[in-house]
Amino acid sequence: MKTLDQLDPNYVITIEYSKDNLAQLLAELSIRGLDVVTHVGPEPNKVQVYTRVDIDRAKNDDIYAISQNLPFIISQIPLYDQKTSKRLDRFVKRLTKKEIIGLPTEKELVELALLTGNSDQSLYFAYLKYYIYSLIPLSIIGVIVRIIFGGTIPWEFNKLYTFCLFVWAILFTATWIYKRKRHYIKLLGGVHKSILFQPRNGTVKHDKHSRVIIKKCCFIPITLLCVAVLVSFQLLCFGIEILITQLYSGPLVGILSLLPTALICSFTPILTMIYNTFFVNKFVKWENGSNPNKSIMEKNFVLTFFISYMPLLITLFLYLPFGYKFTNEARQNLFSFTSKFHIPLKQDDFIINVKRYRDQIIYFTITNQVIAIATENLVPLGLHILNVKMSGKDKVDSVYFKLKARVKASHHRDVKLWEQICCLQTNEWGQFSFDEGMKKLVIQFGYIAMFSVIWPLTPLFFLFFNIVMLKLDLWRSIKKCTPVSFPNNTESSDAEDEFKGADSPSDSWNVITEFILLISLVVGPTLTLMYSNCKLPGIGQTNSFEKRDLWYTFYPFRYKWYTILSFAVFMEHFAFSAYFVVCKVLISGQEPSPTGHIPVNALQLPEKTNLLEVSFETNKYMAEVENE
Numbered sequence: 001m002k003t004l005d006q007l008d009p010n011y012v013i014t015i016e017y018s019k020d021n022l023a024q025l026l027a028e029l030s031i032r033g034l035d036v037v038t039h040v041g042p043e044p045n046k047v048q049v050y051t052r053v054d055i056d057r058a059k060n061d062d063i064y065a066i067s068q069n070l071p072f073i074i075s076q077i078p079l080y081d082q083k084t085s086k087r088l089d090r091f092v093k094r095l096t097k098k099e100i101i102g103l104p105t106e107k108e109l110v111e112l113a114l115l116t117g118n119s120d121q122s123l124y125f126a127y128l129k130y131y132i133y134s135l136i137p138l139s140i141i142g143v144i145v146r147i148i149f150g151g152t153i154p155w156e157f158n159k160l161y162t163f164c165l166f167v168w169a170i171l172f173t174a175t176w177i178y179k180r181k182r183h184y185i186k187l188l189g190g191v192h193k194s195i196l197f198q199p200r201n202g203t204v205k206h207d208k209h210s211r212v213i214i215k216k217c218c219f220i221p222i223t224l225l226c227v228a229v230l231v232s233f234q235l236l237c238f239g240i241e242i243l244i245t246q247l248y249s250g251p252l253v254g255i256l257s258l259l260p261t262a263l264i265c266s267f268t269p270i271l272t273m274i275y276n277t278f279f280v281n282k283f284v285k286w287e288n289g290s291n292p293n294k295s296i297m298e299k300n301f302v303l304t305f306f307i308s309y310m311p312l313l314i315t316l317f318l319y320l321p322f323g324y325k326f327t328n329e330a331r332q333n334l335f336s337f338t339s340k341f342h343i344p345l346k347q348d349d350f351i352i353n354v355k356r357y358r359d360q361i362i363y364f365t366i367t368n369q370v371i372a373i374a375t376e377n378l379v380p381l382g383l384h385i386l387n388v389k390m391s392g393k394d395k396v397d398s399v400y401f402k403l404k405a406r407v408k409a410s411h412h413r414d415v416k417l418w419e420q421i422c423c424l425q426t427n428e429w430g431q432f433s434f435d436e437g438m439k440k441l442v443i444q445f446g447y448i449a450m451f452s453v454i455w456p457l458t459p460l461f462f463l464f465f466n467i468v469m470l471k472l473d474l475w476r477s478i479k480k481c482t483p484v485s486f487p488n489n490t491e492s493s494d495a496e497d498e499f500k501g502a503d504s505p506s507d508s509w510n511v512i513t514e515f516i517l518l519i520s521l522v523v524g525p526t527l528t529l530m531y532s533n534c535k536l537p538g539i540g541q542t543n544s545f546e547k548r549d550l551w552y553t554f555y556p557f558r559y560k561w562y563t564i565l566s567f568a569v570f571m572e573h574f575a576f577s578a579y580f581v582v583c584k585v586l587i588s589g590q591e592p593s594p595t596g597h598i599p600v601n602a603l604q605l606p607e608k609t610n611l612l613e614v615s616f617e618t619n620k621y622m623a624e625v626e627n628e
Contacts, residue, residue, distance in 0.1 A: 004414040007037045009050035010081045011063065012421050014074040017047045019619055021072045025049060026611040028066050033609050038618040039414065040403055042422040044625050046074065047618065052081070077424055078483045079417075080115075088115050092478050096471050103129045103470065110187060117485040119188040120434040121477055126184040127176065128470050131441060134172045135463040138165065138448075142456035154540045157532040161456050162525055169449040170579050173517045177510045178586040212289040219283050223302050226275050230268075230303060234310050237264045238319070246353065247334070250344045268307055275303065294508050297435050301512055308443050312364070312451055315357045316527060320536065323352035324553055351552045354536050361454045364447055369465040372440065377472050380428040380480070387426065406625065424482050431484050432477035438509045441466075442516060449520030453528050514579075521575035526568045533558050 015021050022038075029036055029051055037050045053063055066073065080088060091111065095104055104112070104125060113122040141164050149155040207215070241260040244253065276296075284295045331350060338345055393400040400422075408415045444462055452458035532540045536556045557564070 002035060002037050003411055004037055004050060004417055007035060007050060007052055008081045008083075009037065009052050009417075010079050010084075011051050011053050011076070012079060013049045013051070013066070013076050014041055014421070014425060015047050015049065015070075016072045016074060017041075017045050017622055018072075021070075022047060022049075022615060022618060024070060025066070025073070026615050028070070030609050030611045032063065034063075035609060036611055036614050038614060038621075039407055039411070039418055040622065040625055042400055042403065042425065044399065044403065044622075047622065048418070048421055075425055077421065078117075078485060079421075080483060084115055088478050091115065092475055095474055103132060103467075104474075106184075106187060109184070113188050116478070116483065118483075121432055121484075122188050123181075123184055124434050124437045125470065125474070126188075127181070127438070128441060128466065128473070130176060130180050131172075131445070132463060132466050132470065134168070135448075135459050135466065138168045139460040139463050142452070142459050145456045152541060154532060155456060157453050157528045157530075157540050158456065159528060159532060162453050162528040165449065165452060165524060166521060166575075169517055169520060170575075170582055172445075173513055174579060174582045174586055177513070178583055179589075181510070206290045207288045212287050215283070215287045216295070219279075219299065222279050222283070223299065226271065226279070227302060227306055230271060230306055231310060233267050233271075234264065234306075235314065237261075238311075238314055242319075246350065247345045248343065249346045272300070272303060276300070293435075297439075298508055298512075301439065304439065304443065305446075305516075309446060309450065312357065312360050313523075315360060316531075319356065320352060320354070321530070321556060323350070324556060326350045327553070349552070352536075354538055357454060361447075361451055361458065364451075365455070365458050365461050369462070373465070373469060373472065377476060383428040384423075387428065403625070410621075427480075427482050429476060429480040430482065432473075432481040435509075437473065442509060442513050445513065446516040446520060449517060450523045451527075453524050517579065518572070518575055521579075522568050522571045525571050526564065529559065529567055530557055530564060 013025065015025055026036065026049075029049070034051045034053065039048045039050070040046070041048050066076070091108070095102070095108065106126075109122045109126055109129075112125070113119040116122075141161060145158050145161045146155045149158055149160075155161075206212075237260040240263070241257070244256045244259065248256070280296055280299045284292045284299075287295060289295055335345055388394055391400070392398045395401060404415065404419065407418050444466075448459055448462060534540050534557050535551060535554060537551060559567075
């Protein structure tokens with residue numbers, strides 16, 4: 001039997017060991033003409049079956065589909081062979097050690113897709129790169145506005161910055177979707193995620209697109225119900241927070257003020273789990289569409305939208321505008337209610353916290369980004385260390401340590417790869433997800449387009465965090481995450497032959513980004529209209545109204561509500577029209593992209609291999625392991 005060095009595997013299958021199970025798997029691999037090397041798994045009842053798939057030939061295009069017929073398979077993981085691993089190591093070192101703002105070039109993005117066989121990953125980095133470069137001019141404008149303006153012309157809710165933000169958001173979104181994204185898909189199309197790693201569902205019939213759309217519409221009432229539950233709970237937590245931080249006069253205020261955050265952090269995952277388990281998963285199965293993962297992502301993003309933006313929306317459109325209505329009469333009604341539960345409240349007038357929205361935007365811009373980066377990169381490291389300690393793998397008398405010693409004694413050169421596979425099976429890093437990466441960037445774009453009128457330095461801080469995040473994502477996706485596809489060994493990229501057009505995984509994100517854009521183009525200018533010249537002290541333009549002692553008892557805006565609503569409606573129509581015109585201009589310069597094909601000469605039957613010797617030696621080896 002060959003060694004792993006000789007085989008240089010790019011695929012490993014882990015199975016529950018029995019002689020029958022091993023015989024069935026080896027028969028499947030023999031039919032496909034594959035050579036095999038086996039090792040005991042991380043547990044005595046598991047076997048790792050290594051093989052090398054010739055990904056340049058379509059004869060192995062159903063290798064991944066083996067798991068659909070063999071239920072004893074625990075995992076199937078594509079690997080980077082020795083040559084690819086060395087090139088990826090050099091690639092990561094080169095990019096992570098570039099100058100601070102050194103971003104991957106188009107050539108490097110193509111190289112990454114070729115080495116990993118995953119163009120979705122390269123497309124994510126292409127979007128992040130374009131996003132970073134696009135943030136530079138907006139960051140400069142924000143810094144200029146923050147430094148120059150003040151006093152009678154405020155830097156927050158600044159009309160000049162709002163106009164620049166309006167133009168930037170439209171140009172960024174339209175240019176990416178209708179120009180840059182298409183360019184990168186054509187550039188990376190020839191190294192699109194390998195068809196060899198895709199499950200073969202030729203016998204599964206999907207519903208027609210029109211029927212799937214109708215079924216998707218049937219899910220709208222459920223989505224609205226779950227959103228109503230989420231927003232209601234957010235409002236409840238908001239009310240509890242105001243009660244504790246501004247009205248409560250009893251002890252333990254510092255501890256009790258954490259209660260709303262704890263409640264919302266506990267409730268959100270529970271609601272999401274119920275939403276997915278009882279509704280999303282069942283409806284997606286009923287839809288019977290061609291891309292269930294896409295449908296799940298779309299349905300979940302609705303909750304993500306409200307989880308991300310509602311705190312600021314509540315503050316800016318509910319708390320600050322209507323805080324003056326909390327009069328003595330309303331306060332007395334609250335006192336009579338809380339007295340039943342012996343909750344002491346302050347007797348002073350209720351004065352809204354005009355700095356609340358500033359604290360929130362700083363939290364989402366800085367603190368939340370630090371937490372997100374730590375969660376993605378430090379938490380998995382901690383979980384790995386904890387997992388090793390809890391499982392006792394580092395102890396000499398552990399089963400894992402003994403199995404490792406056996407592998408080292410029989411094939412000492414194979415130990416490193418053996419350990420790597422054992423780690424990948426319980427990998428705390430998981431797979432690098434295109435959708436998760438896009439979600440965090442699209443949500444971030446919404447914070448900028450919607451709320452950076454509050455703090456013009458928001459784009460600058462996001463620019464800094466994105467540069468750091470790109471370096472860390474490159475390192476994590478290549479060095480830590482489980483591979484999701486075979487590398488493409490071709491040195492050239494026939495992009496036009498593999499271009500998928502509407503099947504691109506980014507299409508859903510196009511729709512989501514456009515939706516957030518249109519919401520932002522209404523929210524941002526409306527906030528500027530409301531707060532640039534309001535009657536709240538310390539917000540917007542300085543005015544004589546700030547000298548009044550009872551400012552918190554008066555309507556806070558210069559314009560009436562019907563004027564503000566009319567302006568919001570006008571901005572919605574104007575924003576849609578402006579975006580439509582820009583998109584039409586960009587589309588008019590695009591050329592239609594050709595569709596792909598699979599060369600007929602690649603569809604050849606493989607030559608069967610004899611794996612009887614592998615089966616005999618593996619059974620003998622596993623018998624020795626069981627007898628220890």
